[in-house]
Amino acid sequence: MSCGSTTRPGPSPRVRGRPTFSDTLPPPPAPLPRFDVDIPPPDLSPWLAGNCGIPGVMHYQAARPGPHVVLTALIHGNEYAGAIALDRLLRESVRPRRGRLSLVFANLAAFAHFDRASPVASRFVDEDMNRLWCPQILSSARRSHELDRARAILPVIDSADILMDLHSMLWPGTPLMLAGGAESGRRLSALVGDPPLIVSDHGHRAGPRLIDFVRFSDPHSPGAACLLEAGAHWAPATVEATDHAIRALLRHTGLLPPRDEAPAPPPQPMPRHMMVTDIVTAQTPGFRFVRPFRGGETIRRRGTLLAQDGPDEIRTPYPDCMLVMPNLRPGRGQTAVRLAMRIPAPESSAVRRQPDQR
Numbered sequence: 001m002s003c004g005s006t007t008r009p010g011p012s013p014r015v016r017g018r019p020t021f022s023d024t025l026p027p028p029p030a031p032l033p034r035f036d037v038d039i040p041p042p043d044l045s046p047w048l049a050g051n052c053g054i055p056g057v058m059h060y061q062a063a064r065p066g067p068h069v070v071l072t073a074l075i076h077g078n079e080y081a082g083a084i085a086l087d088r089l090l091r092e093s094v095r096p097r098r099g100r101l102s103l104v105f106a107n108l109a110a111f112a113h114f115d116r117a118s119p120v121a122s123r124f125v126d127e128d129m130n131r132l133w134c135p136q137i138l139s140s141a142r143r144s145h146e147l148d149r150a151r152a153i154l155p156v157i158d159s160a161d162i163l164m165d166l167h168s169m170l171w172p173g174t175p176l177m178l179a180g181g182a183e184s185g186r187r188l189s190a191l192v193g194d195p196p197l198i199v200s201d202h203g204h205r206a207g208p209r210l211i212d213f214v215r216f217s218d219p220h221s222p223g224a225a226c227l228l229e230a231g232a233h234w235a236p237a238t239v240e241a242t243d244h245a246i247r248a249l250l251r252h253t254g255l256l257p258p259r260d261e262a263p264a265p266p267p268q269p270m271p272r273h274m275m276v277t278d279i280v281t282a283q284t285p286g287f288r289f290v291r292p293f294r295g296g297e298t299i300r301r302r303g304t305l306l307a308q309d310g311p312d313e314i315r316t317p318y319p320d321c322m323l324v325m326p327n328l329r330p331g332r333g334q335t336a337v338r339l340a341m342r343i344p345a346p347e348s349s350a351v352r353r354q355p356d357q358r
């Protein structure tokens with residue numbers, strides 16, 4: 001797979017249009033919200049050295065064979081809800097009943113710079129660590145903090161059978177699982193089933209994500225990966241959503257015993273599968289949504305005005321169009337929103353529930 005093959009949907013001229021007379025005035029810019037930091041960063045000092053020769057990687061192996069499940073947190077240094085969930089597993093001394101379990105704290109240097117007075121600033125040190133996952137970039141001579149770190153954890157990634165990458169969101173939105181472009185990612189997301197909103201896509205133009213790595217995107221590779229967007233970056237509910245998804249994954253892959261507490265948890269709704277069809281990129285610094293849309297919001301009517309971008313209007317290209325993680329303040333050239341339509345669920349699960357969970 002080439003580095004650029006994950007970026008099929010381009011900027012979407014078909015949702016652009018010249019303004020009509022009734023919509024000529026762009027809305028005034030909304031004031032930037034204050035992002036509340038309601039959870040403190042975790043103390044990861046017990047895990048910084050790691051236990052397998054790679055700093056920040058904790059690895060456990062069961063006597064019984066089984067899949068290698070990898071959970072990655074802090075690919076973005078300021079998204080530490082996933083790190084809190086991994087820290088909780090480690091403090092509970094959770095061990096796999098079968099197979100192998102690796103818990104990875106990815107961008108510890110960026111995390112170390114977290115400052116609650118400027119919580120958005122510590123996403124990375126030199127570059128976005130979730131835009132460099134292809135063999136050509138990783139084997140190049142180029143250096144950056146994030147590239148060096150990606151190369152350090154590569155042996156773990158390259159041996160993963162199942163990977164869940166733990167993230168959170170800056171702008172308000174419904175939690176979702178990003179399945180990437182591979183069928184295996186969709187099936188893995190459906191197997192976890194929590195959150196029950198699964199979005200398939202073909203990545204970002206700026207570079208391949210960890211879930212786009214050849215290990216997980218090549219149909220002939222044994223790996224499967226998904227990316228959890230569990231909720232707002234610094235909200236307690238995001239930690240709990242991450243914890244639920246992790247435990248569901250570990251139960252369904254047989255690394256943890258099945259849930260046995262009573263009463264049974266309320267049944268999850270059937271997962272809704274969506275496919276990203278359009279990437280809307282801000283072409284001007286004046287890009288403005290007509291209102292503060294929420295991620296996961298579905299716009300019923302085709303042709304509904306979403307945003308004004310200089311002289312262009314951005315409208316929904318089809319009915320029941322879902323907005324994926326709108327960036328309410330995009331800079332010029334940045335993704336402002338992605339649009340998704342509903343697709344059928346995959347017919348079967350390639351990552352099957354393990355038969356001997358008890």
Ligand SMILES: [Zn+2]
Binds near residue numbers: 168
């Ligand atoms: Zn992220």
